[in-house]
Amino acid sequence: DFAQLVITKCRGGSETKKLMHKSIDVFANNMTLHFPNQLFINGEFVDAVPNTTLDSINPHDESVICKVQCASKDDVNKAVQAAKRAFEDGEWSKISARERGHLLFRLADLMDAHREELASIESLDSGAVYTLALKTHVGMSIETWRYFAGWCDKIQGSTIPISHARPNRNLTITKKEPIGVCGLVTPWNYPLMMLSWKMASCLAAGNTVVMKPAQVSPLSALKFAELSLLAGIPPGVINILPGKGSETGNAIANHPDIRKLGFTGSTSVGQVIMRSCADSNVKKVSLELGGKSPLIIFNDCDLDRAVRMAMSGVFFNKGENCIAAGRLFVDSSIHDEFVERVVKETKKMVMGDPFNRSTEHGPQNHKAHLDKLVEFCNLGIKEGATLLCGGKRADRKGFYFQPTVFTDVEDHMYIAQEESFGPVMVISKFASGNVDAVIKRANNTEYGLASGVFTRDINRALYIAEKIDAGTVFINTYNKTDVAAPFGGFKQSGFGKDLGKAALDEYLKTKCITFEY
Numbered sequence: 001d002f003a004q005l006v007i008t009k010c011r012g013g014s015e016t017k018k019l020m021h022k023s024i025d026v027f028a029n030n031m032t033l034h035f036p037n038q039l040f041i042n043g044e045f046v047d048a049v050p051n052t053t054l055d056s057i058n059p060h061d062e063s064v065i066c067k068v069q070c071a072s073k074d075d076v077n078k079a080v081q082a083a084k085r086a087f088e089d090g091e092w093s094k095i096s097a098r099e100r101g102h103l104l105f106r107l108a109d110l111m112d113a114h115r116e117e118l119a120s121i122e123s124l125d126s127g128a129v130y131t132l133a134l135k136t137h138v139g140m141s142i143e144t145w146r147y148f149a150g151w152c153d154k155i156q157g158s159t160i161p162i163s164h165a166r167p168n169r170n171l172t173i174t175k176k177e178p179i180g181v182c183g184l185v186t187p188w189n190y191p192l193m194m195l196s197w198k199m200a201s202c203l204a205a206g207n208t209v210v211m212k213p214a215q216v217s218p219l220s221a222l223k224f225a226e227l228s229l230l231a232g233i234p235p236g237v238i239n240i241l242p243g244k245g246s247e248t249g250n251a252i253a254n255h256p257d258i259r260k261l262g263f264t265g266s267t268s269v270g271q272v273i274m275r276s277c278a279d280s281n282v283k284k285v286s287l288e289l290g291g292k293s294p295l296i297i298f299n300d301c302d303l304d305r306a307v308r309m310a311m312s313g314v315f316f317n318k319g320e321n322c323i324a325a326g327r328l329f330v331d332s333s334i335h336d337e338f339v340e341r342v343v344k345e346t347k348k349m350v351m352g353d354p355f356n357r358s359t360e361h362g363p364q365n366h367k368a369h370l371d372k373l374v375e376f377c378n379l380g381i382k383e384g385a386t387l388l389c390g391g392k393r394a395d396r397k398g399f400y401f402q403p404t405v406f407t408d409v410e411d412h413m414y415i416a417q418e419e420s421f422g423p424v425m426v427i428s429k430f431a432s433g434n435v436d437a438v439i440k441r442a443n444n445t446e447y448g449l450a451s452g453v454f455t456r457d458i459n460r461a462l463y464i465a466e467k468i469d470a471g472t473v474f475i476n477t478y479n480k481t482d483v484a485a486p487f488g489g490f491k492q493s494g495f496g497k498d499l500g501k502a503a504l505d506e507y508l509k510t511k512c513i514t515f516e517y
Ligand code: TAP
Pocket: 185, 186, 187, 188, 189, 212, 213, 214, 215, 216, 243, 244, 245, 246, 248, 249, 250, 253, 264, 265, 266, 267, 269, 270, 272, 273, 288, 289, 290, 291, 321, 322, 419, 421, 449, 489, 493
């Protein structure tokens, strides 16, 4: 297959270019989806060397969607060299910050124009319910690109009044500069959004990038690569390499010409990556890792809202959500009513084909994850927690897991301490009024990604917001993220921020220049 694309040039005008890349065509969601399945290096789609492929599986029916090229260490090296040329000598290094912003706005507009196709590809490959994929996976990705496109020409240094070397005078200024070639390694739960959260700030800062999507859900990243060509992003600025973490990801983390690595994934892999970054060339690193976020519900809350928000806090995106409310602490005086209501609502959730507009709960992303959820729930039962619904694989084709509710969960239990990353609600009771005790229990975890509290008492809410050791605190809401608000964890949930102005600093270095006159 060959696709004819109109390439819009960096500085205006356009040219028509025949691109020689293969396109996979799949009919789904009442439309024909087109996307590449090769590596994207230096503005071209190419096969891996040696030619190795991965199967991309549809979690709804377990069929193989297509084969995708799998990048080797040599492919990583080629991509890094292309990114280095683009950073040092290419058009990207010559255009102004404002022109860079125009390119990123154009990319966002193209993503918007292909919104339904992108969301359908995401849904097909990751099992995300289509309506959610459209709004969140793709919608928030587009907003992220627009938000950071707007930052390009607003990245500024400062003027600093230092002591003079008398009789002369001195002045110091700082400049914020891009770091160079950056590596990005992302997980499978929001494939396009995780790419966008990191890559938009990275490119807005003026860097070039070599990115590896998760091997189980790489298709939306490849469609995005095609759109970046259409937008006129110069060759080598964006390189996308589907592949295995152990090989492709590892080669990125260890590459001596990559100067910054942005990673989202599990804490255990984050530790390996941080070590590789240190050993290879002391690269700067930011880590967005796992979480076990506490949600505390007091008896003075708006109970309807607390039930609704707790449900979405746990079951949003089938629980494959890093800030998912991993553990609920419910005031003992409302515990039974709360539990009764969430169980009733959970049983009503409509599970099924992600493309069906009435579906609320899609299949888990891949088989190994589904198996882990089965194991997680079996451990909960074995340790004596009370299983109120779900707890097992659904009796149907596809990687479907029943939405699950556990209560009577005690602090020492595995399910109280570890992340499930799936649709599993874990409820514990706390004694009415004992705020400090419940804060202590909520903080008794090595994770510190997010947290939430439901109460009408503003003093109590602010007190908890101060005492909770987590990067995000939601008060009387949950999952309310925004492209302008910094996002990232404390403790073993990692460090460094995605989104907001803070994310730009992750991809910038500060140069200090001192004059004497
Ligand atoms: P991981 O297994 O950690 O994988 C994340 C990425 O790292 C994948 O692309 C993976 O490649 C790659 N990788 C694996 N081993 C590597 C190595 N040795 N060197 C370099 N790269 C390597 O996580 P996951 O299972 O995809 O995602 C689930 C985890 O991500 C959960 O713990 C969740 O909390 C966390 N998460 C956190 C956030 C934030 S913002 N904090 C957001 C989403 C997810 P493969 O594709 O080959 O596995």
